[in-house]
Amino acid sequence: MSEYLLILISTILVNNFVLVQFLGLCPFMGVSNKLESAMGMSLATTFVLTLSSMCAYLTYHYILAPLGLEYLRTIAFIMVIAVVVQFTEMVVKKTSPLLYQVLGIFLPLITTNCAVLGVALLTLNRNSSFMEATLYGFGAAVGFSLVLVLFAAMRERLAVADVPRPFQGPAIAMVTASLMSLAFLGFSGLVQI
Amino acid sequence: MSLMHASSPHAHGPTATSRVMAWVLAATLPGIAVLCWHYGWGVLFNLAFACMAGVTLEALLLTLRDRPVSFFLKDNSALVTCVLLAVSLPPLAPWWLVLTGVIAAIVVAKQLYGGLGQNPFNPAMVAYALLLISFPVEMSRWSAPDGFVLGFSDSLAQFFGLISTPDALTGATPLDTFRNKGELSTAEFWANPTLLPAANLLAWQQIAIAWGLGGLVLLAKRLITWHIPVAVLGSLAVMSGIFYVIDGSQHASPVFHLLCGAAIFGAFFIATDPVTAATSNKGKLYYGVGIGVLIYLIRTFGAYPDAIAFAVLLMNFSVPFIDYYTQPRSYGHKKARRGIKLEDKA
Numbered sequence: 077m078s079e080y081l082l083i084l085i086s087t088i089l090v091n092n093f094v095l096v097q098f099l100g101l102c103p104f105m106g107v108s109n110k111l112e113s114a115m116g117m118s119l120a121t122t123f124v125l126t127l128s129s130m131c132a133y134l135t136y137h138y139i140l141a142p143l144g145l146e147y148l149r150t151i152a153f154i155m156v157i158a159v160v161v162q163f164t165e166m167v168v169k170k171t172s173p174l175l176y177q178v179l180g181i182f183l184p185l186i187t188t189n190c191a192v193l194g195v196a197l198l199t200l201n202r203n204s205s206f207m208e209a210t211l212y213g214f215g216a217a218v219g220f221s222l223v224l225v226l227f228a229a230m231r232e233r234l235a236v237a238d239v240p241r242p243f244q245g246p247a248i249a250m251v252t253a254s255l256m257s258l259a260f261l262g263f264s265g266l267v268q269i
Numbered sequence: 270m271s272l273m274h275a276s277s278p279h280a281h282g283p284t285a286t287s288r289v290m291a292w293v294l295a296a297t298l299p300g301i302a303v304l305c306w307h308y309g310w311g312v313l314f315n316l317a318f319a320c321m322a323g324v325t326l327e328a329l330l331l332t333l334r335d336r337p338v339s340f341f342l343k344d345n346s347a348l349v350t351c352v353l354l355a356v357s358l359p360p361l362a363p364w365w366l367v368l369t370g371v372i373a374a375i376v377v378a379k380q381l382y383g384g385l386g387q388n389p390f391n392p393a394m395v396a397y398a399l400l401l402i403s404f405p406v407e408m409s410r411w412s413a414p415d416g417f418v419l420g421f422s423d424s425l426a427q428f429f430g431l432i433s434t435p436d437a438l439t440g441a442t443p444l445d446t447f448r449n450k451g452e453l454s455t456a457e458f459w460a461n462p463t464l465l466p467a468a469n470l471l472a473w474q475q476i477a478i479a480w481g482l483g484g485l486v487l488l489a490k491r492l493i494t495w496h497i498p499v500a501v502l503g504s505l506a507v508m509s510g511i512f513y514v515i516d517g518s519q520h521a522s523p524v525f526h527l528l529c530g531a532a533i534f535g536a537f538f539i540a541t542d543p544v545t546a547a548t549s550n551k552g553k554l555y556y557g558v559g560i561g562v563l564i565y566l567i568r569t570f571g572a573y574p575d576a577i578a579f580a581v582l583l584m585n586f587s588v589p590f591i592d593y594y595t596q597p598r599s600y601g602h603k604k605a606r607r608g609i610k611l612e613d614k615a
Contacts, residue, residue, distance in 0.1 A: 262578075262579025262582070
């Protein structure tokens with residue numbers, strides 16, 4: 077049980093995918109202009125990332141490994157992720173139009189989020205069980221959501237700050253992200269996994 | 270219908286920024302005095318050099334940004350940042366360490382964001398965290414306060430790197446010593462006075478109490494409200510109390526956590542920075558509790574023995590979000606709906 081808690085703490089804080097491992101930076105910079113859209117993106121990513129890390133695990137251990145096709149894993153995972161995203165989009169659109177409004181435009185973007193592929197590949201290297209792989213994906217998504225939402229709230233404030241002209245826009249956002257990354261180094265050593 | 274003119278006297282608010290900052294500077298004096306008493310001239314060199322470099326850099330950056338230099342320099346905010354940074358640095362720090370810190374604080378954390386009032390992160394703590402990560406050896410050069418304190422000329426030579434610091438002179442801080450106690454239980458740790466000399470412990474406690482006195486001045490002058498210091502120290506005490514009760518043989522007591530590190534200094538002087546702290550009273554409580562809990566977690570389970578800088582930065586980073594959710598309802602209006610708005614797009 078404590079093993080699972082450690083995985084969550086590790087993926088959310090200590091090895092945060094965005095600020096410590098620098099994966100998934102494109103949506104982190106791209107969808108953080110407004111708090112509402114950042115929240116939508118976070119929800120969609122959490123859902124897809126958890127699901128896709130489960131599917132990737134199953135694909136690898138029940139299809140690729142028995143057939144001896146491990147070298148195809150990157151391509152296979154990209155396919156799996158794309159399928160999961162499309163599937164989620166269709167299901168959400170049919171069953172809950174309201175949720176589709178919130179998540180809809182973000183779902184296709186997730187296919188290109190390298191954190192999703194990163195999680196699928198990293199769980200393989202860790203030799204984790206199915207439950208661990210699921211939690212790893214979920215924790216990575218929660219960590220991503222946490223920093224994305226906090227960063228979006230901060231960028232709304234930066235938009236009205238008197239930033240020197242050469243640093244306006246993405247430049248100051250990058251500086252802010254680096255300072256946030258500095259703060260997240262404080263968590264290093266919290267858990268060893 | 271004639272409009273009545275309200276006649277004088279109108280209330281006059283004398284709390285200009287420069288006055289507030291001057292009072293903060295005054296409130297640091299007891300802490301600085303006790304620091305100097307225990308650690309010698311090094312503290313003063315850090316202070317003088319940091320203030321000089323800070324004000325110069327601030328003036329340079331204001332010139333580059335085409336802002337009125339003397340107007341912004343008079344608000345004393347650069348001085349406060351530099352003083353808070355300088356007192357956090359170890360007394361045996363070399364000059365380039367101070368200069369690097371001041372550049373990080375004034376140039377990156379403050380002026381790049383548009384100067385006072387717009388910086389999202391506490392400049393002094395940005396600099397401290399940066400230095401701690403980049404130069405861990407230099408940042409641990411606290412001299413042992415029970416022993417020999419360098420004279421004026423030796424301190425000066427040491428500051429400018431003309432003589433190297435004798436290793437025997439440096440000593441670990443109490444929090445550091447406790448962290449590295451290894452397999453010893455708390456009782457065994459305290460029973461062995463060679464691990465943590467009583468003079469070292471006493472010095473840190475006196476410094477903490479001196480900072481507390483300065484903090485009370487700030488409270489009495491109403492420059493800060495009680496919310497943040499109480500929330501920070503209270504949550505730190507509660508967290509350490511819980512762990513102490515559960516397993517007293519491995520965890521330090523709340524008193525140790527409150528008095529033997531920078532907790533009091535951080536709670537009164539760092540966390541209460543009006544620019545980077547949460548705005549509403551409820552927000553301040555959340556912000557303070559966050560800092561206190563993070564300090565305890567990082568101190569106890571993390572890699573850094575004193576975690577004020579990281580805890581404050583992490584909560585600075587959450588402040589816009591806290592403010593978003595704790596904005597008080599304005600009179601005559603419904604409570605605003607926050608978060609994802611479904612009906613907007615429908």
